[in-house]
Amino acid sequence: MYTQCPECLSVFSVDARTLAQAHGFVMCGHCGNGFDSIATLADQLPPEPFDELPVNEPGVEPPRLELAVFRPKAKTEPEPAETLTGLDAFADLVVTPRFARDKRRDQPRRWPWIAACLLLLLGLAAQLGWALRDTLVADPITSPWLRQACAILQCRLPAVRDVGKLHLLARDVQTHPSVPGALLISATLRNDATFTQPWPMVTLRLTDGNGQVIAMRRLNPYEYLDDTEALHRGLAPGASTALVFEVEDPGHQAVAFDMEFE
Structure with missing residues (x-):
């Protein structure tokens, strides 16, 4: 028996065991599309060249079952006074969309890393300024700024000898x-x-x-x-x-x- 993928028109040879595993639903090995293999099931291939296999029409109509031996009881309806309207029933219900909840849960907290990087940069700048303190204090551009900052902070600049x-x-x-x-x-x-x-x-x-x-x-x-x-x-x-x-x-x-x- 043969069946054909409706997407890429690839023809495959199938047997009863393959059809019984998923009740006729198979995956195309060429394009990966899932399809019902019974819809295009054919006993023989038509003469080449061919584009599509002849469609197999069901020959037997499935039987309808009428005689029921058991039927569960229907649930009792609530009293009119206790019945809530649609708005009242969901008035206190808070629904968070799944995509929004997952996005907040998966989003990394970046502010600790940003704060740590800023502290490291400030520490590096302080070390660099201390290493170049003589040059910065002696420089006519940076020296007034440093002296104003020390006047505000009540500190003393290191003495520079020239x-x-x-x-x-x-x-x-x-x-x-x-x-x-x-x-x-x-x-x-x-x-x-x-x-x-x-x-x-x-x-x-x-x-x-x-x-x-x-x-x-x-x-x-x-x-x-x-x-x-x-x-x-x-x-x-x-x-x-x-x-x-x-x-x-x-x-x-x-x-x-x-x-x-x-």
Whole structure:
């Protein structure tokens, strides 16, 4: 026996066992369409070429059953007073469509991931800013913004040192007026940077007539500054200050001196 798929017109050979498994309903192995194989069941193939198999008309009308041996009782109808109208019966019923309920259930919660990513980005920005703090504080564009932010947050920016922006305006050396065997060296220092600098370490060198160093001393800021508050405040941008150093007199061989900042 032969049957034909109504979608792709593929012809298949079938037997009684195959037809009995699903009462004649089969799946096409070519296009995957399900169809009733009994509707196009034929004993023989027509002569080729052919497009469709002849349709098998049912030869026997199915019998009608009239004699019933059992029939379940009908359910009793509710009293008219207890009968609810269609609107009243479903007034308190809340129906959520299946597609909407499943969509809410399957939708992932994204806000924890977004919050975690934002925290990681803020942490990365903080680490980068701390690594480049000297450059940012010294930069003329970012420095005012950072100072305004620190003024609001009541914090203090880290001190940035740039001795190349410290310029010596004037200097002088003379015999100490009150200490015998000592020299009094004075200098005027100006900070040309756009940011506050910490007080520098000063190196003094006394040389002879041949330029040979005969005495040298390195002074820390707390050794030549008596004002503790000014020491912590630093040298403001554009500010000038007078520095005074008391050193031992190496004798008449010292004819010149040199000053260097670190």
